Amino acid sequence: MAVKDYLRREQLPHIWCAGCGHGIIMGALVRALERSDIDPAKVVAVSGIGCSSRATTYLNVDTLHTTHGRALAFATGVKLARPDLTVIVITGDGDAAAIGGNHLIHSARRNIDITVVCFNNSTYGMTSGQYSPMTPLGHLATTAPYGNLDRPFDLCRLVEAAGATYVARGTAYHATQLEHLIAEGLANPGFSFIEAISQCPTYYGRRNRLGEAVAMLKWQKDNTISVQQAAGKTPAELEGKLVTGRLHQGRGPEYTASYRELVERLQKRGETV
Amino acid sequence: MADKRRLMQGNEACVEGALAAGVRFFAGYPITPSTEIAEVMAERLPPTGGVFIQMEDEIASMGAVIGASLCGLKSMTATSGPGFSLKQENLGYASLAEIPCVMVNVQRVGPSTGRPTSVAQGDVMQARWGTHGDHPVVALCPSSVRETFDLTVEAFNISESLRVPVILLLDEVLGHMREPVELPDPVTLELKDRPRPLAPPGEREYLPYAAGDDLVPPMASYGEGYAFHVTGLFHNSAGFPTNDSAESERLLRRLMQKVEVRHHSISWAETQDTEDAGVVVVAYGSTARSAARAVKAAREAGIKAGLFRPLTIWPFPAHLLVRAEKARSFVVAEMNLGQLVYEVERHVCHRARVGRVNRAGGELLTPGEILEAIKEAAAWQ
Numbered sequence: 001m002a003v004k005d006y007l008r009r010e011q012l013p014h015i016w017c018a019g020c021g022h023g024i025i026m027g028a029l030v031r032a033l034e035r036s037d038i039d040p041a042k043v044v045a046v047s048g049i050g051c052s053s054r055a056t057t058y059l060n061v062d063t064l065h066t067t068h069g070r071a072l073a074f075a076t077g078v079k080l081a082r083p084d085l086t087v088i089v090i091t092g093d094g095d096a097a098a099i100g101g102n103h104l105i106h107s108a109r110r111n112i113d114i115t116v117v118c119f120n121n122s123t124y125g126m127t128s129g130q131y132s133p134m135t136p137l138g139h140l141a142t143t144a145p146y147g148n149l150d151r152p153f154d155l156c157r158l159v160e161a162a163g164a165t166y167v168a169r170g171t172a173y174h175a176t177q178l179e180h181l182i183a184e185g186l187a188n189p190g191f192s193f194i195e196a197i198s199q200c201p202t203y204y205g206r207r208n209r210l211g212e213a214v215a216m217l218k219w220q221k222d223n224t225i226s227v228q229q230a231a232g233k234t235p236a237e238l239e240g241k242l243v244t245g246r247l248h249q250g251r252g253p254e255y256t257a258s259y260r261e262l263v264e265r266l267q268k269r270g271e272t273v
Numbered sequence: 274m275a276d277k278r279r280l281m282q283g284n285e286a287c288v289e290g291a292l293a294a295g296v297r298f299f300a301g302y303p304i305t306p307s308t309e310i311a312e313v314m315a316e317r318l319p320p321t322g323g324v325f326i327q328m329e330d331e332i333a334s335m336g337a338v339i340g341a342s343l344c345g346l347k348s349m350t351a352t353s354g355p356g357f358s359l360k361q362e363n364l365g366y367a368s369l370a371e372i373p374c375v376m377v378n379v380q381r382v383g384p385s386t387g388r389p390t391s392v393a394q395g396d397v398m399q400a401r402w403g404t405h406g407d408h409p410v411v412a413l414c415p416s417s418v419r420e421t422f423d424l425t426v427e428a429f430n431i432s433e434s435l436r437v438p439v440i441l442l443l444d445e446v447l448g449h450m451r452e453p454v455e456l457p458d459p460v461t462l463e464l465k466d467r468p469r470p471l472a473p474p475g476e477r478e479y480l481p482y483a484a485g486d487d488l489v490p491p492m493a494s495y496g497e498g499y500a501f502h503v504t505g506l507f508h509n510s511a512g513f514p515t516n517d518s519a520e521s522e523r524l525l526r527r528l529m530q531k532v533e534v535r536h537h538s539i540s541w542a543e544t545q546d547t548e549d550a551g552v553v554v555v556a557y558g559s560t561a562r563s564a565a566r567a568v569k570a571a572r573e574a575g576i577k578a579g580l581f582r583p584l585t586i587w588p589f590p591a592h593l594l595v596r597a598e599k600a601r602s603f604v605v606a607e608m609n610l611g612q613l614v615y616e617v618e619r620h621v622c623h624r625a626r627v628g629r630v631n632r633a634g635g636e637l638l639t640p641g642e643i644l645e646a647i648k649e650a651a652a653w654q
Contacts, residue, residue, distance in 0.1 A: 011513065041498040057502060057513060062495040065504035067366055073333035077340025080324045081298060082496045106329035266320040
């Protein structure tokens with residue numbers, strides 16, 4: 001398979017604004033699929049609502065654009081019905097961390113074999129720039145004209161605590177690393193979560209005077225530190241830095257495998273009765 | 274010959290009906306008075322290789338049902354008042370995206386948490402209009418344990434063949450009441466499946482929302498290689514979002530029409546003594562049991578009374594009201610403060626006076642209360 005086989009080229013160009021990071025992240029996802037040699041006919045991509053979630057329109061696999069926040073709930077039904085399929089969830093920071101937060105922690109808790117790519121642009125872009133659970137303190141949004149008072153989530157720590165067995169953070173700037181991280185998530189037989197930091201120059205960047213897309217990408221470069229570089233540094237030294245790379249890899253029973261074992265056990269018992 | 278009857282609850286009969294209809298996926302969340310449906314499903318589905326999951330909330334269970342249905346599995350959920358409210362958004366999704374699924378609502382007293390263990394029929398209008406926007410809906414309403422089995426099978430048949438979510442409206446009394454029933458041999462049941470694309474993937478372009486004369490588009494399953502898109506946005510026949518007003522209007526009209534053109538084959542009612550009746554009681558669900566007794570008592574008292582009992586609440590079987598063409602008075606008996614009465618009035622107000630008898634505090638209407646209402650209505654004539 002070539003990268004182009006994973007895209008519905010007739011649906012392009014995409015709807016994202018000039019300078020948006022989402023196209024880069026979708027590109028990393030598609031290359032990760034190609035690198036993993038996954039048959040597109042055996043992939044289901046599920047998304048919620050928001051800018052990120054429009055990505056399912058462009059992927060040449062079975063795609064499901066669901067209701068706001070509920071992509072993981074729909075995806076759980078898909079994965080339980082067809083455990084043999086590769087199920088990917090594409091979501092945003094508002095979709096995953098606010099309205100969909102409950103499904104996020106419970107999917108992680110079940111360790112169901114779904115790979116989540118969370119396009120985090122720190123804002124609700126589709127509705128033109130309200131604050132999300134990932135907007136930093138003090139930053140401006142249309143609904144935070146005096147600065148955001150809500151403390152943001154650390155989604156990676158949240159899903160790790162909830163039971164995810166693969167957790168990573170990447171950025172649109174570090175596109176090659178992101179591709180690698182998504183491929184690792186796809187290979188993990190359990191719940192995988194990749195936070196992909198994106199830039200929204202149109203709403204978030206402009207309102208917070210963060211500059212154009214290039215300046216925002218440079219911010220990603222300057223304000224991140226790899227897991228390897230961060231090792232051994234004190235919390236004070238890491239202040240204000242986002243750690244990127246593979247943050248957690250764990251083990252645990254995968255939900256659909258446990259369910260299959262239950263069915264086999266019951267059926268074996270049924271035969272002997 | 275051995276007695277094949279079994280003593281079972283309405284909620285259990287609902288599970289038996291679903292299993293007989295071929296359900297392969299159940300997702301739910303505990304809520305009184307529907308919980309037994311989830312409990313029996315949790316026991317019965319895994320040994321057959323079917324899937325049971327208790328999700329983190331009501332919204333998630335409806336989402337999971339839609340996801341599983343898209344993989345080709347007959348799928349259902351069950352809930353009650355508060356959960357029915359929570360599921361409404363995804364119910365609308367299933368209407369627009371044409372995902373077959375069955376949702377059981379064992380009605381209890383509302384609004385809000387209300388009286389969880391007490392009976393009501395307050396969700397009749399919510400079943401019709403609970404999700405936002407115009408949308409097609411089918412809602413069935415049995416009155417006995419055996420009929421709960423039968424209508425659960427029919428709920429799947431309608432849902433699959435029309436690609437429309439079907440609501441099974443039970444109530445607390447029906448869900449928890451036990452009756453001796455003899456269930457039919459599943460092999461004798463006529464079961465229907467969703468229409469499927471004729472061409473294998475890749476042979477020619479698959480348009481997931483292109484419908485023929487029957488208005489129901491063939492439905493592929495995920496994982497078969499069709500690589501199709503499903504969205505809750507208005508979409509074109511290829512399944513992709515559209516902002517074209519004409520295309521949007523065409524889609525919504527087709528969704529409504531696919532149910533409307535089949536009105537006579539899916540909208541059922543049973544009648545008792547209506548042919549010569551001057552007073553006809555309209556009652557459904559467990560209320561219809563009291564109403565049947567009341568009508569009998571009225572006849573014994575010399576009043577020509579009859580019973581019109583819709584099995585399909587939506588679309589309402591108005592075409593069968595001709596069986597009560599002599600009626601000059603109708604009495605709508607329901608465990609709410611008046612919901613289906615508006616639908617009845619709409620259809621008979623030109624020829625009859627419509628009265629009502631209601632209870633909303635969590636107890637059944639008694640035959641005596643309905644009989645009093647019949648006597649009052651008879652005096653109008």
